[in-house]
Amino acid sequence: MSNSKSAYSLSNKKERFDTHIIVVWVDNEAGVLARVVGLFSGRGYNIESLAVAQVDEKLKISRITIVTTGTPQVVNQIKLQLKKLVPVHKVADFKREDKAVIFKEMALFKIVGPNNKLESALKACKKYNPVLLDKTKKSNVIQITALRREIDKMSNNLKKFGLVSVSRTGAVAMTRGADIFK
Amino acid sequence: MEDQNVEHIFGYPGGAVLPIYDELQNFKSIKHVLVRHEQGAGHAAEGYARSSGKPGVILVTSGPGATNVVTALTDAYMDSIPLVCISGQVPTHLIGTDAFQECDTTGITRPCTKHNWLVKDVDDLAETIHKAFEVATTGRPGPVLVDIPKDIQFQKAKYKKPKKGKKINGKSHNHFSQRSIDELINLMSKSSKPIFYTGGGVINSGPRASELLRELVYTTGFPITSTLQGLGSFPGDDSQFLGMLGMHGTYEANNAMHDCDLMINIGARFDDRITGKIDEFSPKSKKVHIDIDPSSINKNVKVDLAIVGDVKNVISSTLKSLKQKKSKFLKSNKQKTSKWWEKIQKWRSVRSLDYIGSEETIKPQYAIERLYELTKDKDSYITTEVGQHQMWAAQHYKFNKPNRWMTSGGLGTMGYGLPAAVGVQVAHPKKLVIDIAGEASVLMTLQEMSTAVQYNLPIKIFILNNEYMGMVRQWQELLHDKNYSESYTAALPDFVKLAEAYNCVGIRAKTPEELDDRIIEMLNTNRPVIFDCMVDKVENCFPMIPSGKPHNQMILGPKDQESNKITGKGKSLV
Numbered sequence: 001m002s003n004s005k006s007a008y009s010l011s012n013k014k015e016r017f018d019t020h021i022i023v024v025w026v027d028n029e030a031g032v033l034a035r036v037v038g039l040f041s042g043r044g045y046n047i048e049s050l051a052v053a054q055v056d057e058k059l060k061i062s063r064i065t066i067v068t069t070g071t072p073q074v075v076n077q078i079k080l081q082l083k084k085l086v087p088v089h090k091v092a093d094f095k096r097e098d099k100a101v102i103f104k105e106m107a108l109f110k111i112v113g114p115n116n117k118l119e120s121a122l123k124a125c126k127k128y129n130p131v132l133l134d135k136t137k138k139s140n141v142i143q144i145t146a147l148r149r150e151i152d153k154m155s156n157n158l159k160k161f162g163l164v165s166v167s168r169t170g171a172v173a174m175t176r177g178a179d180i181f182k
Numbered sequence: 183m184e185d186q187n188v189e190h191i192f193g194y195p196g197g198a199v200l201p202i203y204d205e206l207q208n209f210k211s212i213k214h215v216l217v218r219h220e221q222g223a224g225h226a227a228e229g230y231a232r233s234s235g236k237p238g239v240i241l242v243t244s245g246p247g248a249t250n251v252v253t254a255l256t257d258a259y260m261d262s263i264p265l266v267c268i269s270g271q272v273p274t275h276l277i278g279t280d281a282f283q284e285c286d287t288t289g290i291t292r293p294c295t296k297h298n299w300l301v302k303d304v305d306d307l308a309e310t311i312h313k314a315f316e317v318a319t320t321g322r323p324g325p326v327l328v329d330i331p332k333d334i335q336f337q338k339a340k341y342k343k344p345k346k347g348k349k350i351n352g353k354s355h356n357h358f359s360q361r362s363i364d365e366l367i368n369l370m371s372k373s374s375k376p377i378f379y380t381g382g383g384v385i386n387s388g389p390r391a392s393e394l395l396r397e398l399v400y401t402t403g404f405p406i407t408s409t410l411q412g413l414g415s416f417p418g419d420d421s422q423f424l425g426m427l428g429m430h431g432t433y434e435a436n437n438a439m440h441d442c443d444l445m446i447n448i449g450a451r452f453d454d455r456i457t458g459k460i461d462e463f464s465p466k467s468k469k470v471h472i473d474i475d476p477s478s479i480n481k482n483v484k485v486d487l488a489i490v491g492d493v494k495n496v497i498s499s500t501l502k503s504l505k506q507k508k509s510k511f512l513k514s515n516k517q518k519t520s521k522w523w524e525k526i527q528k529w530r531s532v533r534s535l536d537y538i539g540s541e542e543t544i545k546p547q548y549a550i551e552r553l554y555e556l557t558k559d560k561d562s563y564i565t566t567e568v569g570q571h572q573m574w575a576a577q578h579y580k581f582n583k584p585n586r587w588m589t590s591g592g593l594g595t596m597g598y599g600l601p602a603a604v605g606v607q608v609a610h611p612k613k614l615v616i617d618i619a620g621e622a623s624v625l626m627t628l629q630e631m632s633t634a635v636q637y638n639l640p641i642k643i644f645i646l647n648n649e650y651m652g653m654v655r656q657w658q659e660l661l662h663d664k665n666y667s668e669s670y671t672a673a674l675p676d677f678v679k680l681a682e683a684y685n686c687v688g689i690r691a692k693t694p695e696e697l698d699d700r701i702i703e704m705l706n707t708n709r710p711v712i713f714d715c716m717v718d719k720v721e722n723c724f725p726m727i728p729s730g731k732p733h734n735q736m737i738l739g740p741k742d743q744e745s746n747k748i749t750g751k752g753k754s755l756v
Contacts, residue, residue: 030300030302031288031289035292038292038293039293042293073480073481073484076480077480080476081477083476083477084296084476084477085297086296
């Protein structure tokens, strides 16, 4: 691009992308999710998954868990930009590899097919504490709780047993031990 | 709002704000300035805020009223200007029904404000307004918006006074450690090629910050350069000042930034117009960044020492420590930096702002020089539009005081200068306010002349008229093979007649010979003036760092080019 006529400088740097889990505590007020999500889309950050719910009824605090990828500089910016939002109380950032943090995601699989396939599907999920939530002659709904990439794997594996629909919550996170993030 | 010391509101009425306009008449201490377009209200409020240090207040109606003000809000967001915008909204029960003049105002303005609110309960109204003022003015300042549905405006509630001292969510960051100050002083005493690089943060920190900055620069003897927004925080005619840096900055400022061994960024944000090619930006220096916004640190450029805090507090602590620990700093430092200053003098001798004069046509640079010479004793306030004229103004008009220079930097909004001048004049009725304009920009918001006439605001619109969108034309010449696509304005109005139509004064200057007399005529007119200064049509603004290039690869002006023509190869570098 040496002949570029761009008025802006071009970047041809290739940097390593890390996966981070960002946890944000916010006031549960109108538009707060739009603010957080808008910040990501407006500044070109990635969202791989998003989980949000109110966690404190009295204080009206919601906890948002976002899985994102970016260079260390970008992840740092994400944190700092989030902290600037008025309804944001605190922001935690964990690396996916972080052993001190538990990451879990729940998935519901609907399998349709003959009995033997339904059973094979249930068996295949065995490692991830499957719960059979619904069962008919032709179908199963299985719930598993696992890591993101394990669910990725399972949604692939179950195809051959007649997987017709997947619903996932997105990852949530919690630190191990007695300490909480301040 | 009286409790927030609001004296002026810039606004435009409409169906959804009429209840507020009803009440406004009962509050004599608040003066309403009726603009001609809501964008004008926004820029006027920006000019008001920048020149006075107080937040600018805007009042607009729902729907188009709110959408029209979006440009100004975005502009203020980019340049960190405190604005409080109050917009009307359709009644609560009609929200979401595509009612007449309804739009999702808080949705539209969410990314261009620091925060915004939709008030759904009249009991929250007072508190929300107070909060809005606090968010706009604390930390890194910026615009906020409060959307009030019409039914809420009709309701009555018990007014709550603003609560004192309660900080919301700790969004104002002003905690820095003495250790980082010591570290800064340590770096300063080790450096032999230092430079201060200062920005709009110094201005936003208040006049005291500029005083302290001067003291710091004189105490250290370091050279200083400033961004577009920082002009005026340090005297433009001082020998330690290297001029503006960046894309159209001086040769000495940019080279000094490139070669320095210590860069102290005070209240600037390493914008891409400043840094040029980021990979080659000032490769050999230790970088210090002083900023109130933590998210500015390491955003574009990684720094070695970050001090998050209000500029005036940081400088004041630095000065205090400097005096205690290194009382002879200047003396011991002089020798160390003498070679550096020699080098700077060499760069200076290139005289990068020079241009080839003319006796037939008015060179735009000459026009600004004369304007400066004839107004420099007057404590004048300058606003600009966006383009070549803006850069020439920044290069050739020397500012000695903060809050005297109002220009749209981050967003680069053509049409900013005229309404901003209206706002400045409202804040400073007795002062000389000049909008240095281009003919293309000024046409975008020219309707505000009518506002100026209505309120007897004697603003001076000094148009450098080259009939082109000059900066577009310049880029087309230099970067796009002289393909002058749509940059010439064929049917320009006669600005003198236009002035008469607006019931203000039109003056035209065509030759360098008559320029001074005409400018004096303008200055002696105590009414709004449109000054049509016919300048060289194809003059380019130099020096220039072509984007994607580092600081030490500048294109200099025509004098340099004659001996050092940009050939095919050089052009592709641009």
